[in-house]
Amino acid sequence: MDLWDVGIVLIxxxxxxxxxxxxxxxxxxxxxxxxxxxxxxxxxxRAGPWGILQTLADGLKLxxxxxxxxxxxxxxxxxxxxxxxxxxxxxxxMVVPLGPDFTVTLGGVERTISLQxxxxxxxxxxxxxxxxxxxxxxxxxxxxxxxxYPLLGGxxxxxxxxxxxxxxxxxxxxxxxxxxxxxxxxxxAAQAGSMADLFGWPVLAVIPRxxxxxxxxxxxxxxxxxxxxxxRAPFDLVEAEQEIVGGFHTEYSGLRFALFFLAEYINMxxxxxxxxxxxxxxxxxxxxxxxxxAWISQGLLPITYFLLKTVAVLFVFMWVRATLxxxxxxxxxTLGWKRLIPAALAWLVLAAVVIGFRQFGxxxx
Amino acid sequence: xxxxxxxxxxxxxTSRIGxxxxxxxxxxxxxYPKEFREKPQRFHGRHVLNRYPxxxxxxxxxELCAGACPAHCIYVRGKDNPPxxxxxxxxxxxxxxxxxxxxxxxxxLCVEACPTEAITMTHLFEMSVTNRDDAIYTKNxxxxxxxxxxxxxxxxxxxxxxxxxxxxxxWMRATAPGGRAAYEGVIAWTPAAGKERPAEKxxxxxxxxxxxxEGEA
Numbered sequence: 416m417d418l419w420d421v422g423i424v425l426i427x428x429x430x431x432x433x434x435x436x437x438x439x440x441x442x443x444x445x446x447x448x449x450x451x452x453x454x455x456x457x458x459x460x461r462a463g464p465w466g467i468l469q470t471l472a473d474g475l476k477l478x479x480x481x482x483x484x485x486x487x488x489x490x491x492x493x494x495x496x497x498x499x500x501x502x503x504x505x506x507x508x509m510v511v512p513l514g515p516d517f518t519v520t521l522g523g524v525e526r527t528i529s530l531q532x533x534x535x536x537x538x539x540x541x542x543x544x545x546x547x548x549x550x551x552x553x554x555x556x557x558x559x560x561x562x563x564y565p566l567l568g569g570x571x572x573x574x575x576x577x578x579x580x581x582x583x584x585x586x587x588x589x590x591x592x593x594x595x596x597x598x599x600x601x602x603x604a605a606q607a608g609s610m611a612d613l614f615g616w617p618v619l620a621v622i623p624r625x626x627x628x629x630x631x632x633x634x635x636x637x638x639x640x641x642x643x644x645x646x647r648a649p650f651d652l653v654e655a656e657q658e659i660v661g662g663f664h665t666e667y668s669g670l671r672f673a674l675f676f677l678a679e680y681i682n683m684x685x686x687x688x689x690x691x692x693x694x695x696x697x698x699x700x701x702x703x704x705x706x707x708x709a710w711i712s713q714g715l716l717p718i719t720y721f722l723l724k725t726v727a728v729l730f731v732f733m734w735v736r737a738t739l740x741x742x743x744x745x746x747x748x749t750l751g752w753k754r755l756i757p758a759a760l761a762w763l764v765l766a767a768v769v770i771g772f773r774q775f776g777x778x779x780x
Numbered sequence: 781x782x783x784x785x786x787x788x789x790x791x792x793x794t795s796r797i798g799x800x801x802x803x804x805x806x807x808x809x810x811x812y813p814k815e816f817r818e819k820p821q822r823f824h825g826r827h828v829l830n831r832y833p834x835x836x837x838x839x840x841x842x843e844l845c846a847g848a849c850p851a852h853c854i855y856v857r858g859k860d861n862p863p864x865x866x867x868x869x870x871x872x873x874x875x876x877x878x879x880x881x882x883x884x885x886x887x888x889l890c891v892e893a894c895p896t897e898a899i900t901m902t903h904l905f906e907m908s909v910t911n912r913d914d915a916i917y918t919k920n921x922x923x924x925x926x927x928x929x930x931x932x933x934x935x936x937x938x939x940x941x942x943x944x945x946x947x948x949x950x951w952m953r954a955t956a957p958g959g960r961a962a963y964e965g966v967i968a969w970t971p972a973a974g975k976e977r978p979a980e981k982x983x984x985x986x987x988x989x990x991x992x993x994e995g996e997a
Contacts (some may be wrong), residue, residue, distance in 0.1 A: 449798070452798040452801045453794040453795070453798040453799075455801050455806055455808040455809070456801075456807070456808060457809045457811070517831050557921060734795065735791070738790040738791050738793070739787070
């Protein structure tokens with residue numbers, strides 16, 4: 416390890432940071448536009464062309480606003496909570512692969528650079544852990560505000576996170592069985608090619624070998640749990656303006672509120688990137704390696720595929736938000752404990768048996 | 781599986797609305813200061829006091845509007861016409877005419893009470909003021925100009941729809957009993973300054989009206 420390696424890591428971190436910030440800027444605007452369109456409205460259209468700078472203007476406003484601190488807050492935790500919300504959001508994205516590896520010669524040594532913050536061999540566990548830490552931020556924010564509505568929001572976050580993290584984790588276990596790894600890079604690599612490789616029928620060559628096809632049940636459960644985990648409508652009981660004012664961020668204003676807002680949208684992007692990585696084949700896609708130069712087919716196209724798939728999943732997030740009203744609290748719990756977790760368990764057993772038989776043969780053979 | 785069916789039905793509704801908003805004219809919001817929504821013909825907007833084509837005022841200072849007003853927001857004082865230069869064709873004219881727009885409920889009873897169709901309502905609706913005194917419209921603001929365009933309290937009004945201002949007489953003449961198009965046997969619009977409005981279907985023509993009046997006399 417020399418200075419080049421350090422530089423490469425620093426550049427990766429900076430690029431991922433910049434990518435997430437720019438994505439959030441666009442994402443908030445796109446979401447407002449999409450939801451507005453779905454409700455016969457116009458949406459932001461004043462700041463910049465088509466209102467594209469609206470988020471920037473909002474962010475600047477929040478940046479210069481007074482940060483009111485209520486008298487009864489637990490000050491240390493109160494200012495720590497927004498940071499705690501933001502850091503795991505950034506960290507989650509570090510393990511998501513954006514494209515295939517490529518090699519360059521730097522400083523006289525040939526180096527393999529992966530388009531990924533780092534490839535953890537326990538990537539999936541790490542992702543689940545980070546999303547759990549994000550919930551702590553909400554709970555701490557709710558508790559340290561010293562006010563009843565944030566406290567209610569924090570309590571709701573606790574219950575909701577426990578319910579849906581269980582379903583989420585259980586839904587991912589069959590994926591790990593199937594792909595044989597917890598590393599996100601390995602999971603993406605396992606999804607390369609087409610269904611023809613799996614069954615040997617050339618007809619299936621048009622169907623990509625994405626996890627969504629064999630693991631459809633996992634996909635559905637993971638997506639629902641992901642929406643709940645990011646506290647998005649229709650599972651946004653943690654914020655629920657109409658019931659508990661603003662939930663955990665009722666007492667936050669200015670930049671601290673902006674940090675929560677940022678974290679929420681980064682989490683949404685993370686969740687879409689994870690759905691893409693785990694179920695939609697990550698950066699896999701037709702690369703036309705025979706017709707295009709390597710830097711396009713190996714670099715630009717995979718990143719484009721990854722971003723396109725992620726945006727498609729994000730669109731579904733927005734679509735669901737524009738469509739569904741918020742669940743009642745007992746409905747949320749019913750869906751989590753009586754539907755998703757049993758479904759995830761049954762699917763886990765079924766997938767384990769099928770994968771086991773495929774791997775080790777039938778017990779009678 | 782009823783829940784999933786309903787869910788998909790909901791998603792279809794939002795996607796259809798989104799498609800209509802983006803690709804067809806499904807967008808309901810208008811960008812108000814830039815574009816004005818077309819208002820209904822009988823919209824109850826701000827009042828104006830009309831003139832006859834020769835420039836004389838229609839108001840005869842009879843105070844029936846003030847009597848009819850349920851909000852007591854109209855204050856009228858009549859005065860005898862100066863014989864050498866009459867302000868209105870009748871004996872008297874409206875010397876003072878104030879409407880307190882903070883009290884007005886825009887019911888249009890004054891328009892119905894008016895015997896000469898002097899007071900009518902327009903499509904003007906931008907009446908925000910910065911102090912309470914300005915909310916009292918006096919005769920200066922209410923009386924239309926010689927060409928029939930309504931006066932405005934403020935010379936520079938960036939929010940006013942100047943196209944609409946030209947139609948000062950307003951369709952709300954229709955609420956005056958003399959001008960209701962569907963009202964059988966009732967005569968056409970009384971002539972107003974800046975207005976050429978022919979008799980509509982169901983109305984008797986202006987010529988018939990004068991004949992009728994002469995016949996009665």
